[in-house]
Amino acid sequence: MNGHLEEVYEALEDCLRACNQCYEACLNEEDPAHMRDCIRSDRECADMCEMAMKAVLTNSPNMKEILRLCGEISRSCGEECESHKHDHCQACAESCRTCSELCLAYAN
Amino acid sequence: MNGHLEEVYEALEDCLRACNQCYEACLNEEDPAHMRDCIRSDRECADMCEMAMKAVLTNSPNMKEILRLCGEISRSCGEECESHKHDHCQACAESCRTCSELCLAYAN
Amino acid sequence: MNGHLEEVYEALEDCLRACNQCYEACLNEEDPAHMRDCIRSDRECADMCEMAMKAVLTNSPNMKEILRLCGEISRSCGEECESHKHDHCQACAESCRTCSELCLAYAN
Amino acid sequence: MNGHLEEVYEALEDCLRACNQCYEACLNEEDPAHMRDCIRSDRECADMCEMAMKAVLTNSPNMKEILRLCGEISRSCGEECESHKHDHCQACAESCRTCSELCLAYAN
Numbered sequence: 001m002n003g004h005l006e007e008v009y010e011a012l013e014d015c016l017r018a019c020n021q022c023y024e025a026c027l028n029e030e031d032p033a034h035m036r037d038c039i040r041s042d043r044e045c046a047d048m049c050e051m052a053m054k055a056v057l058t059n060s061p062n063m064k065e066i067l068r069l070c071g072e073i074s075r076s077c078g079e080e081c082e083s084h085k086h087d088h089c090q091a092c093a094e095s096c097r098t099c100s101e102l103c104l105a106y107a108n
Numbered sequence: 109m110n111g112h113l114e115e116v117y118e119a120l121e122d123c124l125r126a127c128n129q130c131y132e133a134c135l136n137e138e139d140p141a142h143m144r145d146c147i148r149s150d151r152e153c154a155d156m157c158e159m160a161m162k163a164v165l166t167n168s169p170n171m172k173e174i175l176r177l178c179g180e181i182s183r184s185c186g187e188e189c190e191s192h193k194h195d196h197c198q199a200c201a202e203s204c205r206t207c208s209e210l211c212l213a214y215a216n
Numbered sequence: 217m218n219g220h221l222e223e224v225y226e227a228l229e230d231c232l233r234a235c236n237q238c239y240e241a242c243l244n245e246e247d248p249a250h251m252r253d254c255i256r257s258d259r260e261c262a263d264m265c266e267m268a269m270k271a272v273l274t275n276s277p278n279m280k281e282i283l284r285l286c287g288e289i290s291r292s293c294g295e296e297c298e299s300h301k302h303d304h305c306q307a308c309a310e311s312c313r314t315c316s317e318l319c320l321a322y323a324n
Numbered sequence: 325m326n327g328h329l330e331e332v333y334e335a336l337e338d339c340l341r342a343c344n345q346c347y348e349a350c351l352n353e354e355d356p357a358h359m360r361d362c363i364r365s366d367r368e369c370a371d372m373c374e375m376a377m378k379a380v381l382t383n384s385p386n387m388k389e390i391l392r393l394c395g396e397i398s399r400s401c402g403e404e405c406e407s408h409k410h411d412h413c414q415a416c417a418e419s420c421r422t423c424s425e426l427c428l429a430y431a432n
Binding site: 135136138139140141144147148151 | 351352354355356357360363364367
Binding site: 117121124125131158161162165167 | 270274
């Protein structure tokens with residue numbers, strides 16, 4: 001992998017981890033009913049990162065389009081997480097922002 | 109699920125199956141070197157269908173965008189498959205076309 | 217696919233759908249805190265069914281071992297779902313039981 | 325995550341990457357017909373690592389059983405890769421071995 005794509009891949013790894021950790025922590029919050037949107041965003045974003053990681057490593061025919069969607073989904077997940085005060089949400093928001101910027105920069 | 113989304117889901121199930129079957133059959137062709145692009149398209153499209161099926165069933169926040177990308181990826185996979193004479197490629201092309209049309213109709 | 221494996225595949229499709237539907241419905245229950253274990257089981261079982269479907273279609277080297285684990289995971293998901301009175305849990309329990317039986321019969 | 329599980333997770337990340345890289349490189353070899361078994365093992369092992377990573381991060385009810393199967397699958401993938409002289413196969417064999425040992429140590 002060239003340097004730029006390597007950076008994208010590492011951001012995807014980091015975002016996948018942050019989203020699944022935030023997902024599990026949200027589910028364990030005292031009142032998970034308030035975290036429904038965050039739980040849905042975290043699962044969607046984690047699965048999208050997996051898909052994008054595979055695309056990057058296997059020379060996927062539509063890699064750029066996959067990275068573009070991953071960039072949009074991680075941006076929307078980051079916005080959702082940012083609106084919650086929990087540490088795991090704030091940490092996830094940060095990982096999502098970095099991931100989104102790198103994916104969109106590569107795709108465009 | 110409403111009727112339209114149910115139809116989309118069934119087309120995704122069918123496309124996932126056709127792509128993985130075509131993938132395995134391409135790998136077993138006498139000269140898999142000629143089938144590289146088809147193998148890559150099949151794997152990408154199968155994984156995208158899985159992602160879209162999950163999005164449809166779990167009220168995923170970016171479901172429409174996921175279905176749009178799935179519609180584009182299944183269209184490109186269908187075009188690749190259509191260019192090969194093997195029965196498994198022709199069958200896969202047909203499943204991809206239906207899937208693509210239904211995903212794009214829902215997303216737009 | 218031979219007849220037995222075709223039956224297994226259809227049970228996996230059905231179980232994947234039921235688990236993701238039960239997952240989403242549990243998350244929407246008035247008090248999702250009571251449904252945490254069911255939400256976790258549904259996600260695990262849905263992802264395991266996806267993995268098993270891919271293994272069945274692509275002649276995966278450890279297909280039998282994958283089906284065995286899928287049979288165990290769908291059994292445990294079915295037991296969790298069975299303990300809740302919601303219609304979606306009862307429907308999911310039924311799909312899980314069928315899936316578990318067919319996977320284990322094939323694997324053993 | 326505790327220290328042991330953190331080590332398992334990092335080995336899974338490494339193995340996922342190595343398997344997808346080896347997969348793509350095998351497909352690009354001059355004669356991919358000789359690499360069929362390695363291509364199948366790589367895809368199976370990469371997908372199993374994804375599943376195990378998710379299980380580790382989300383407190384999956386059957387995490388230990390998932391890690392046990394992942395340990396067996398990465399062992400069999402490592403053995404397949406070890407039998408080929410290509411650098412990507414040898415590198416993948418090494419990542420698979422480490423992953424297998426850590427998964428099995430945790431699961432048992």
